[in-house]
Amino acid sequence: MDEIDIKLINLLKENSRLNYSELANLLKLSRQTVKTRIERLEKEGIIRKYTIKLSPELGSKGSAMMIVSTDNPERIKEIKEVTEINKIAGKKFLIRLRISDLNRLAQHIRA
Numbered sequence: 001m002d003e004i005d006i007k008l009i010n011l012l013k014e015n016s017r018l019n020y021s022e023l024a025n026l027l028k029l030s031r032q033t034v035k036t037r038i039e040r041l042e043k044e045g046i047i048r049k050y051t052i053k054l055s056p057e058l059g060s061k062g063s064a065m066m067i068v069s070t071d072n073p074e075r076i077k078e079i080k081e082v083t084e085i086n087k088i089a090g091k092k093f094l095i096r097l098r099i100s101d102l103n104r105l106a107q108h109i110r111a
Contacts, residue, residue: 001046004029008037009047016050065096 004027011023020038024031041047063083069091070076076085076095084096 001041005037005041005046008034009041012038012047012050016052063096063098065094068093068095 007027008023011018011026018026020031020035023029023038024034027034038047067088068076070093071091073085073087073093076082076093079097081097081099082095083098086094088094
């Protein structure tokens with residue numbers, strides 16, 4: 001991997017929707033050279049997938065992590081704001097929640 005590959009990767013990290021022609025113009029390379037480099041980076045597993053980054057404003061303002069203790073871990077899955085559940089030990093779980101405001105977080109703490 002050389003300096004051009006790094007520049008190419010950085011451009012794709014910023015906007016994975018850039019096409020070969022746009023990337024070629026930005027890097028001052030031919031379209032075919034960019035295409036060949038991307039195909040090589042994909043084949044080598046350096047680029048594994050193209051994805052999107054959602055705006056955090058889509059229904060939530062942030063996230064919070066909590067340690068909870070429960071005899072019924074299935075109940076945690078019923079909380080719609082829970083995005084991640086990790087068992088720590090015994091009855092203790094580390095959970096991540098997407099929250100819209102601190103009042104909503106306080107509701108979960110009291111529950």
